[in-house]
Amino acid sequence: MRLAVADRAPPVPPDLRSLSLEALREVVIGLGERPFRAVQLYRWLHRRYATSFDEMTDLSRAFRETLSAHARLGELALDAEQHSTDGTIKFRWRTEDGKTIESVYMPDLGTHRRTLCISTQVGCAMGCGFCATGTMGLSRNLTVGEIVDQVHRVNRYLIERGLEPGPRPLTNLVYMGMGEPLHNYDNVRASLEILLSEDGPNFSNRHVTVSTAGIVPNILRLGAETDVKLAVSLNATTDEVRDRIMPVNRRWRIDDLLEACERFPMKQGRRITFEYVLFAGINDTDEDLERLAALVRRVPAKVNLIQYNRNEGLPYEPSPPRRVEAFVAGLMERGVQAMARKNRGRDILAACGQLAAAGGPGRRPAKGTLTGQLTRPI
Secondary structure, X not given: OOOOOOOOOOOOOOEHHHOOHXXXXXXXXXXXXXXXXXXXHHHHHHOOOOOOHHHOOOOOHHHHHHHHHHOEOOXXXXXXXXXXXXXXXXXXXXXXXXXXXXXXXXXXXXXOOEEEEOOXXXXXXXXXXXXXXXXHOEEEEOOHHHHHHHHHHHHHHHHHOOOOOOOOOOOEEEEOOOOOHHHHHHHHXXXXXXXXXXXXXXXXXXXXXXXXXXXXXXXXXXXXXXXXXXXXXXXXXXXXXXXXXXXXXXXXXXXHHHHHHHHOOOHHHOOEEEEXXXXXXXXXXXXXXXXXXXXXXXXXXEEEEEXXXXXXXXXXXXXXXXXXXXXXXXXXXXXXXXXXXXXXXXXXXXXXXXXXOOOOOOOOOOOOEEOOOOOOOO
16 A cells, blocks of 8 residues: 655744844845845844834835745734733733743833843743742743844834833843743843844843843853843752752752852943842741852842742742841841842732733733733734
């Protein structure tokens, strides 16, 4: 009996939003166009936040038709949005393969700072015991295009709704959303190149922070290959406690982590930010305060102290506000720059450690204004 041979699936066209300017130039030349068209195309993608080839009006119709036939614009669809009483907006995005991720927009009403917290993975493999995202497990890494498109979609959202002036309302980016950024290092690194580029959004490297739970080898790579700021989720002062709440510590101990921080380039007088979430009765003792001060004094540092945000079903309680205040005062007395970080968007499950695609399968929707799936991307 003769078996039929299945047809091979056609190759997936490249997602232009994921390409560097150099890679985009190669595509343009391969399509028979002059190289300068790549810069025009790149600016449409990353400066004007185009969602279709039809918007690119200074490109010829023939070139746009060629692009449409041989390439694609991968993009996120706005699935839901929630508005907090403090001005925070949480966006839930749906990817082309039906996954959901979240980004959080945080305007500072007292300044001109407008920050977006962006995700780098669908779920997370780190398994931190206090984090809602960690309960999801890891589904997959986000592509370069999916990382940068969170920024572009929010910029366009703010402009179109008249909430902030253009052409680039966002001023600051923090890679602190769903996922471990340094576990998706190559795509994060490529997204930084696009977001910092002069022909793209042109963010200042001083206004971009990448957070990590402590993947030591990629901390060193980030320091060698980029010029952005580093934030480290420390959250414990002994290996015994950190092993329990952050499994990554079983591979790279606190001393390994601090040694990597010591080797991280401190450019232009910058400091490493240590994030320290305070849990009642776990890491908030006077002894923890002493150890924390000793640890972070090893490098130019500042400490953001965060009162734990409760997550349903997880066995942790926040330290009381007076204990947070005591840690701030105690660190300052010991010569360590410290502050209590504001917890933005608690009422819509948008605060630190609460992102888990709220409203998705198995997740109770947060309180707040929730709009349903839209019929078009923003």
